[in-house]
Structures are given as C-alpha cells and as structure tokens.
Amino acid sequence: MDRVALQAELVAALGADAVLTDPVSLRAYECDGLTGYRVVPACVVLPRDTAQVAAAVRVCARNGVPFVARGAGTGLSGGALPVADGVVISLQRLRAVVSVDPVNRRAVVEPGVTNLDISRAVAAHGLYFAPDPSSQQVCTIGGNVAENSGGAHCLKYGFTVHHIHEIEVVLPDGTVTTLGGPAPHQGGYDLLGAFIGSEGTLGIVTRITVKLLPRPAAVQTLVADFPSVEQAGDTVTAIVAAGIVPAAVEMMDALAIEAVEAAVSAGYSRDTAAALIVELDGPPAEVTAQFAEVERLCHEHGTTKVHVAPTPEARAAVWKGRKAAFAAVGRISPNYFVQDGVVPRTRLAEALTRIGELADEAGLRVANVFHAGDGNLHPLVLYSEARGEHERAEHLSSSIAELCVDLGGSLSGEHGIGTDKACSMPRQYDDADLATMTLLRRAFDPDDVCNPGKLLPTPRLCGERPGPHRPHPLEAAGLIERI
Amino acid sequence: MSTSFDARRPPQREVLDDCVHCGFCLPTCPTYAVTGTETESPRGRIYLMDLAAQGTIGVDEAFGEHIDSCLGCLACVTACPSGVQYDRLIESVRPQVERNVTRSRADRLFRGLVFALFPYPNRLRVAALGGLVYQRSGLRALVRRLGLLDRLPARLRALESLLPPVTVRALLARTPERTRPPGAARLRVGLLAGCAQRVFFGDVNAATVRVLAAEGCDVLVPRDVQCCGALSVHAGREDEGLARARATIEMFERYRLDVVVANVAGCGSTLKEYGALLADDPAWAERAAAFSATVRDVTELLAELTPQAPRHPVAARVAYHDACHLANAQRVREQPRAVLRAIPGLQLQDVAEAELCCGSAGIYNLVQPVTAEELGQRKAANLEAVAPDVVVTANAGCLLQIRRFLDAGIPVLHPVQLVDASIRGCDPV
Amino acid sequence: MPTTRFTPSDVDELRAVLADTTASHPRLLVEGAGTAATTGGRPDPADAVVDTTGLSGVLRYNPADMTVAVRAGTPLTQVQAELAGQRVAFDPARGRRGATVGGLLATADGGPARQQFGVLRDLVIGATVVLADGTVAHSGGHVIKNVAGYDLAKLFHGSLGTLGVVAEVVLRLHPLPRHVVTVAVPGPAEEATRTGTDLLGRGIEPAALEWTPDSGLLVRLEGTEEGVLARAGAVEAVGGTILSDDAQAAAWAGVDAVADPAAPGTTVLRAGTLPSDGPGFVATLAAAAARAGADLAVSSGVGTGVHTVALTGGDHAAVLAAAHAAAGPAVTVLRHDGLDPDAPLWGPPPAAVALLRAVKQRFDPTGRFGAGRLSPWLAPVRDVPATEGVPA
Incomplete structure (x- = not known):
C-alpha cells in the first residue's frame, strides 16, 4: 500500500502525535537489541491505550500491511525487527500499573511497564514479580509475555508463563479478546499458555494480570570460585542431586568476570577460572539447612574461595555484576555476539569443552555466562569488526547454537528465535513439527500480517532447506544490512 | 565514509562504538519517560549520531530536534553498563547542531534573550526587580486572573512562573569578598558566587560562606561578575563557553586557593570539566586541568572536613533530590546525604524515581517547556509522596523548577542551608 | 459403543492408524x-x-537432568514408581485409579500440589502429538528451559481429545x-x-493449601525435617494441629474423594475463582445445593482459587447453573453421572471462543476427534450467547 496513504490513515485513527513518519525517527526503530539486522519501517505508531492499539491493527489488517509490536527494544533475537513497508506498534505509552490486589497476590499492568517496575510497584505489600531477566530494569512485561522470559531465578520459580493469570490481546484482525482468567483453572485449550512465548506472532498483548509472590522470608547467596569451569559444573550437578532446588545457580568464566569487574566492580575474584553464584531462598530454617549443604558441596568439589554475601547490599552487588555481564563485555571487546543455547545440565561440561575447541579453531575468544542450573548457556563471542572478524564470529556463534541442539538441547532458552534463528529452526524441528506450529499461527493470524517472518522459517527468507551460515537472503538482497 | 558532521570535534568513533544498544539507559532518561519515543532516548540519540557520523542522515533540523531535547542530566551515563561516555558525545554534538542547523527565527530570538540575560547578574538583577514589581504590584495576579497567562507562548509562561518569591533586600545583597574563620584557617577556599545564583539565591551563598567559615575555612568570594560558562557549554554554545572558562580560571588563580567551591551543581560540574574542555588548547590545557582538580561541591568539601562546629538538632523529615549535575555529572551522591545525616534529629527520606531529572537542566525548562513541565510535576508528586517537611537539592535550577511545581507549603532549600541552620541553632525556614 | 478399537503401542503405529483410517473410520474417540x-x-x-493404553512405558529417564520421557498412555502411578528419589510433582485424585499421563494432560486435571507446582501444563517440557491425518508433531524437548517454537503441549492441555492424540510427553521432575x-x-x-493468605504472605511456602469443611485448612509442608518443623510450628501458632501420618493420609484421601468419589450417580465439577471470592462461591453453591436437595462436598485451593465440588442426591442441574452463573467459563464438569x-x-x-x-x-x-466434547463451545448452537471479542 502507498506509504503516504497508510500514514494518513493511521494519523486519522490515532492522532498525529501518535504517528512517526519522518525518516530520521524511523531509522531509530530499524533494529532492536540485535543490531545486526536492520529494516526501516514505513511508519511507527505509539498508541496510548488498547483501543488505539486495536485501531492501528485494524488499519493494518484492512490494508494487508504487516505490523510488528515493540516494547523496550531489548530483544536479542531480532523479534521486533520491522518489516519493510510495515508498521511498528510501540507500546511505550502504555505504561500504567492499573491496579494491585495484594490479597489475591496479583496486579494488572499495561505492556510497557518494565519488569522491575512491577516489583517496585508492589514492594510495599511484600510482593514481587518472580521472572527476572537480566534486562529487567528496562525490558517490558509485554516483551516478557512475547518471549516467555525467564531469568536467573527461573530454576525454582519458572518462566513468565507460570506467572501470568490473564491477558488482554489485540488479535491480528484488530478484535480484542481475553485469554486466561482469574484462576489457573479455565475451560478449553490453554490458549494463554500457547500465546506466551509466541514472539509477537499471534497478537499484541495490551493488558496483563501478573501473579505476584510474597518476598521469600530468607535469602542467602554465595559466590564460590573454582579452578576450572568443569569443577563448577560438577558442583551444580551435586547440588541438584542432593535434592536442593536453589532459587538460582549462575556461572561466569574468567573472561566474563574480567568484563563485569571492569564495568561495575561487583567484587568477583579476578584470578579465578570460574565463579559459581548459588542463591537459596524460602523459609529461613530450610535456607539455613540447605545453604550449609551447598557450602559443603562447593568445598567437596574443590572451591578455592567461598564468599557469602553478608548483607542485602552485598547480594545486590553480586547480582548487579551478573546482570550487567552482557553489556559489560563491551568493555573488553569492541564487538560481540550473545548466544543463547540450552543443553541438558549433565552435558554442561561437554558443551563447554566443545565451545572452547570451536573458539580455538576460530581463533576467537568466548566469554561464558550462564544459568548453570538449567543448562542455559550464554556464550559471548568476542570479535573485532575492525579486524574483519565478523564472519568468523557469526559462524562460531551459530556453530555453538547448533552444538546445543546436537547435544539434546535447544536453540534458545530465553532470547527467542525471532529473525536471528528462524532459519535454524529446521535443525531442531522437522517439517511436520513446523507445519503443525504454522497451524496454530494461522488460527490466530490467517493473513500473515502479525510479525511475519519471525520464529518460523519461511522459504522466502531461508531458501528451501537452509544450510548453516549462509548470508541472510534479505541481506544478500540488500534489504537489510549487518554491522 | 563521508560524515555529516563538520571537522570541529565531531563525536569520536570509539565512543560511539561503545554503545551496544542494550537499552539500559532508557528508564533513566527523562525525555524517554515522557514521550516513549526511541529518538528521545540516549540509545536513540547515539544511534542517530552514529548514522550522522556515517553520513547516512544529515545534521539538520530533524536531527537537531532530538539533540536539543536532551536535558543533559547524564542519568544514562550512570546507568550504562558498557561505559558509554554520553556526556562526551552530547557535548561534541550540541555545538555541531548550533553551527550547522538553522533555527527558526522565534527559537533564535528566545535563545538569544536567555543567553543575553542569565549569564549577566546585573542584567538579571534588573530583570528580577522588574519581575518583583510585576509580582508585588498585583500585575501578576491580574495577568493570571484574566487568563492572559494561557495566551503566552509556553516558553514565556515558563519564564514567568520560574520567578522565585524574592525580596528586594535579598536581590540587592552582596556576599562579602572575604570571610575569616573564627580560629585558625584549615583551608583557603574560593566560592563561585554564580550568576543566576547570586541574584536569586543570595541566601544560599550567605549560608555557604557562614558554614565554611564555621568549619575553619578562609572564604574568598571573587567580586568579578563572571559566568562560569555552564549554561553555554550545556547548550552547545562552545566558543562562548570556552571564553568564560578561561576568564573564570584566570579570576580564581588570582586568589591562590586550596579549593574552589561551587554550591550550584551545574556550575560545579562545568568547573570540573574545564580540563577536558580546554584539553585541545595548548596554552590552557595544563592550567585548566590544575584548576579543575581543585574544584569541589560544597557538600563534597563538608563531607571531607571533620566537623568542628557543633550541630544543633533540626527535627525535620527531609526529601533530598539528587541534582543531575551533582549525582550524574560529578558522581556526588553519598556526600550530601552524609552531611545531612550528620544533623541530629533530621530524617532523610528515600524518594521514588530518584534518578529522574526534575526537568530544570540548565535552560531546558525555558526552551523545552512542555517536557520540562511534565517532568516537574512528576518530580513534585514523587517528593510529596514521602510527606517531607523540607525538600533539599543542591542546584539553583532544580530549586527553581521544584519550587514551581511543589506544594507551596513545603519549603525547598539547599542542603547547606540546613547545615547552616543546624550550626546556628535556628529554624531553617 | 463402536466395536472397532485401535491399540497402537508406539508413535509409528499410532501415526499409521490415524493416516490409514481417514476414510474407513472418519470419526474417532480417543480413550x-x-x-x-x-x-x-x-x-x-x-x-x-x-x-492409548498400549502407548505405555518410560522412554528415557535422566535422573541427573531431572527429566523423564514417557509414552502418553503410561499411568502416572507407573511413572512415579520408576523414579528414584524424584517425582512428578503432580497429584490428581484419579491418578490412583490408573489415569494416564496423556489423559491427565488432555483433561487439564490437577490436585492440591497445584499450589506450589502447578499442573501438567507447568510440568510438561516436551510433547509429541499426532493429528487427524497422521502428522506427527513435536514441540519443546528434553530441557526445562526452552523457548524455541510454539508450545503445542499447552494447546493440548484441556483439549479433551478434540485436537489430536498426545503420543509422548517429556516431564520435568x-x-x-x-x-x-x-x-x-x-x-x-x-x-x-484469611489464614491461608496470611501464611502465604509470611513466606511459609506450603506445597498444598486446601480447605474442606470437615478437615478445615490443610497445610502441607515439604522440605528438610528442621525446615518443615519450624514452619509447622508457625502454623500451629495460628491454631493448627500437626497431623499424625495416618491422619495426614486420611485427610488428603478425603480431598481426593471429592474429585474422584466412589459413589455412583455423583456429579463433580471444578471451577476457578479469585482466591478471595472462593468462600462466597462455595457458599453460593452450598445454598443452591440445599435448595435442590443435593449433598455437596467441596475442597478449595485457598491459594489458587480452584474449587472441586461433588454433588450426590437431589437436582444437580440447578447447582451447576449456579456455578456457571458465578464462575462463567471457568467451570468444567469432571463427571456428570447425576445430571x-x-x-x-x-x-x-x-x-x-472464536x-x-x-x-x-x-x-x-x-x-x-472428540465430537460432543467441549460442545457447544466448539460447535455452537444458536441459544448460546457468545461473549467473544468485539472490535474496540
């Protein structure tokens, strides 16, 4: 459709202040947290409420124009990459905490509220929102719903899908509906569960009833240094085998620690091969008993130093360091890719060894930060654009993702498939799997206007059967560019 | 690669490349909080700078709009895990915009008016006296009653309502050039009297002098009418700012001081920056760096000095507002709090969205009044939520801006005024 | 009852059954x-x-990863029995009668452990389903954390055999x-x-928090011995009594008996409400049951707002109507023997619904698949008012 006519129709529907059309503004929306893919949209709209979101979607649906919902734009899989000639629907003006119900431990929020602001808004009631992705101070709950975000504490508490009661959704035809309900028992298919994690391909969430948890009565956190990543990995296995379900088990290797310390001076040892963060929370007596056991297991597996965070401030410092890790890597390398694969926990050591070998072969450095408790790896492939290492780094990064699938794991633990990994999906799922997933997509979006091209491979983007590491066809066609 | 910037100090490629587009800066950015648009965020602005540096977009009005709208509060610098020096980026890009973007006539006139007025205390004093007449004569009440105010352009309305409730005596008061401590002097300290500061906040300067003297400082206040250049530097008027920097250094050098004290965060941060600003000027680089090394905010100096003057109790709930140019630009957060906590009976309250700018930001509330007003109201609501007896903040702009939006029953003071009241044992208000 | 009965014993056989009978046996009932x-x-x-009972057996048990892959026709009790020191943290009442994992998924069933661990939607990490034309589709996998692709297991949760056949399931332990x-x-x-809300707020972390009129509030605490006893002490302090092992078993059997009663002619329904609306909901149904001359047994998840109600004697339709009026689409009839x-x-x-x-x-x-189930939602009749989404 004619771009000017589309813009005019959106202005008529939403008002001029909600529609961005100038080329400079549009450029700022051409990528999300994954800057390697860039597409300039035809238009960006910033609705203020559900009715405006629905109005924008109806304009798109009526004209067959694709649209992409965008939250804070922190996604690392290109899930909010615009579609050329499409509309970006930014939810950054739906930022109200609508209501808090402390008795029933829930809150109703709009999608642009940040993950951390939910917990801040309910803190006075002793409650919090459990999923805590590393970007929680900036990522929005709408994005969390789209990506089924996890975070460091999902080992014990699960993912976003376990913490949502009800959502209001604008469907791809512009109608508004509700999925879920006040209690976890609802009649019919679990469409709420299917929607969460659908990466913005089934509709746009406009209002969310989140489940809140009481702040745990006790929290204890330790950082244990290990002379090798393998020993740290074995310790994790031992902790879990002992029947302990920690709130979080995180690991960083020497390179990641170097970056974190350069960025925030969180107090990690700079001279250790691996640091294991173990956090237990819950009733005080349980925490005390199990914490002693965790310390014992760390010593049994050869820790060189156990640092127990003595105060909430010290604990916050530990987490600040861990959560800043991705961005902090910018301090030790001009460029990097964040990978997000999952392996069965028992194959962690094997995966790390293989990643080390792959890195050596490529002649590049890989910093490892990961959720050790659930086998979710975040290898950070460090490279220099200036030294022309981009292609090698990209190759290495994809090899790591595929290694994870080969080891019985998954392409993505929490960052999503988005644009980045859509063409790798055939590595994990066969044609019938993907065709069946497409059935679900078409039930919601028969006309393929809602974030098209994401999550599932399409012949147009990926060719008939993509081999690894080909340049993205859009890129080859000059429609998108990489930095 | 062709660039859209001119050759004079364009943003450095290495600094631009530090940004990994993670977005951690977004929630701390006041203009993003208000508009929700990517171009009104540090990440978006850096992205546009990057595109301009590559020549993909021009340095034109559309670009300049997003640079102009930045308050320069630098909360993003504090939040950035990648260590992006946004302060350096914005300070190199603002002059580019000043030089290369043709502003509308109205914009030029208004900016001209502001820069012809604020850095000149004598002109400002005359204007303020006019304002005083306007306030006292009933003209203001009449204007407001007739609804004329609503017909004024937003910028003039902002100027009108920022006028603080001043008295003729305060307006005409002069701070003495030298104040000796009661006993032996511990330090020889120079105080920057400021321009808007000395006109509107002579009482803050007086309190600063009393407190420093009570704490054993020999306090010298240069009489020269000299703006430090902060307003110009923050608005991208580079040549004007650098000239003022040189003159200010020269002025203080005459006094052979141990420490140069600022009690306006915006001025203090610029004094501390002189070294970097004049680094390219071989004749001045060394002098400027040496000068900057001696600069302290008054709360910073008080926190360093072991108190010698006894403190009397001040029983008050106090909400402390972090001035951006103190907390973010100078990274002075703990010292003012420590100085306040040392006052017996004083209860310091935590305020929600503490990192969010109040919307003052130099001349921002004059040139971008709509955004500034929304931020001012938001800040006032957050401050009022803790039911304070007093709100304190260490910056003239913040004092004016918060005063404008805060419940009129809550006094707004500089922290040094509370310390002064505590030392003198009198009511701070 | 149809006479033809297919009993495939693995995914391939199931695929073949479905693919080969599209013409000969167009309408199927999954059992x-x-x-x-x-x-x-x-x-x-x-x-x-x-x-599906032929689709039985544990396929892969990884104790160190705490996952188990099973054929969907495997009884839950059999899965539990093969685990060492671990469990599927899921306790639906009809599990003890041999209910299969696939059946429990398709019926969205659950027990008191829902409070802490949820139901199968929360525990299934991978699923293999077979569709009407024999298409075999997988989603998820063998790792707990996995966001690649849509989660088909969620879609089949509560599907009541109307979408396809669940063939294999991977569970987290x-x-x-x-x-x-x-x-x-x-x-x-x-x-x-009130007590339950208070205990939750104090971080007691009960594994189950269930109320019945006879037992009062049952607080199940799981963990280390010292941790459990410390928390039990806190519950005693608000008027609780620690039950002996026998009394404990009897109390939870009583909860199970509401959801899966032995008596013939019983109607059982399950409904979800806001937790704070629970007591009012139960009172409404009790009043309706009294008017209809029915005996009502109930167990309520105090933290979850999920209530199970069993009716014997009298007119059950009136009580069900009262439940529909109060909890709308969040009411499922588990058994309708008395209707x-x-x-x-x-x-x-x-x-x-659209x-x-x-x-x-x-x-x-x-x-x-499954004609007659989820009806009339799936096959609308004219007199059902649809409250589906309207353009805003």
Missing part, C-alpha cells in the same frame, strides 16, 4: 484408562476408539521431599482463606 470418560462432554458416537507434614487448622472457608442427559455441561463461552474454534478448525478440519 486412555477411562478414568475421565465423561469429563467435559458426552462424546458422540464414533467409528472407532483409539485406545522434582526431588522427593525429605520430610512431609500436614497441619490442620479448623474453621470455615472465610477463616481458612440429565440433556443438561448443558458448559457455561457461557470464554471471550476467546479462537478455540479457529484452532479446532486448523488442527482437525474434518472434525475427526
């Missing part, structure tokens, strides 16, 4: 152990039964608790809700 034969509808006559104690706090529903054959089982459809139909249409376009 597991038969413990929920009447849940969610009255199946229409079918051309053949697909019996939890450690067996070292110590379990139940503390009973006597009192009516309102008081139990007239033409009594409506489903209440007002959910807002997203999506339910669209999903059904895409997955089972020829209507092979």
